[in-house]
Amino acid sequence: MQHGFQTHSKAYHFFKNLYEYDQKPALLITKHKLDAETGRHLPKNQKVFRHYNYETAETSYFYRTNEQLVGQAQKPFYDKKHFRLGTRSLNPLSLLKLANKHAKKELYSFKKPQQHLSHDFQEFLITRLLFLCSKAEFLHTPLEQDHVLKENGNCDQLPYTHFQTKPVLHFQFLPENATVVRTFIAHLDQYSQEFDMEESQDFYAYPVIHDQKHETITKLGGLCGCEIRARNQYLNN
Structure with a gap:
């Protein structure tokens, strides 16, 4: 396995590491756990697994012993950067052309653009990630407020009074693109300066x-x- 988990390690015990073990058939008679070959009782804390065969409609039981760790997953890569986008100058119209709303769920799936867009830092960042990813979905897309208050009859033109939520962007990448994606993230500070952006301080x-x-x-x-x-x-x- 190439990926692992740092949180809830007990819940992901099977997926985090690779094990080898001896698998033997078992019997469940009321509350008793028995070895199917010897008929001996198994320890009370012995985990017994159930397997259902859909072709024969029969259920069998087995248990595992002599578990040994033979492979350990790599620690996941984690990076975090914060940028405050100049919301008054962003133009999302080109990005909206790439979005398709899901028929049943409140999310938008994005397709790859035909060319790189770089009108602003938001376009640059999202389109570059779209070219690198295998799948992109946007959740909690900002929705316009049903009613926007006006001061002295004038619109304040502020995004946080016109929209309800902040978007959540999910990009999925193939393992073979991991190196390219990490390199791109490592140079985000440099790219942001080209758009007169700095990491929020x-x-x-x-x-x-x-x-x-x-x-x-x-x-x-x-x-x-x-x-x-x-x-x-x-x-x-």
């Missing part, structure tokens, strides 16, 4: 009408007083 979101005022006060060396409120607003959003 400061988590603040200032109101649109307040951005210019805050920037002016900061350049003059003063404190605006909205830092705590802006951070709370970002976390709430």
Whole structure:
């Protein structure tokens, strides 16, 4: 096995490692566990497995002994990066052309684009992963709010007041593409800088009408007083 699990290791005991063992037939008579060949009672903690033959409609039982570990799975690769996308400048229309909604489930399956798209960092990232993956599904796709409040009769044009949820993107890759995918992820910082993006460090979101005022006060060396409120607003959003 090439992949393993770090969490819930007991639940994935059989799948995580490779074992060899002796398999012998068993009998279940009421609550008694017997060796089918010798007729001797098996220990109370002995695990007995059931096998049903669909062709003969018969059920047989067996148990395993002398279990030995002969192979251990590799530890899974895990990496994490955070980028804050400039939502006011993103254009998802080209990506929507690649999506097909599932007939029964609330998810969208994506097909590979005919060419690389790089209008913004979101297009670049998603289309590159689509070319590398074998299957792509998007869950919890943002839905427009049924009713959006307007301040003084004007739209605020903010994404978190117009949409309900944040998307979850699932990409599945073939084992032979693992090296290429890991190399791509390792260079994400470099790619993001080409789109004037940086890995998120400061988590603040200032109101649109307040951005210019805050920037002016900061350049003059003063404190605006909205830092705590802006951070709370970002976390709430």
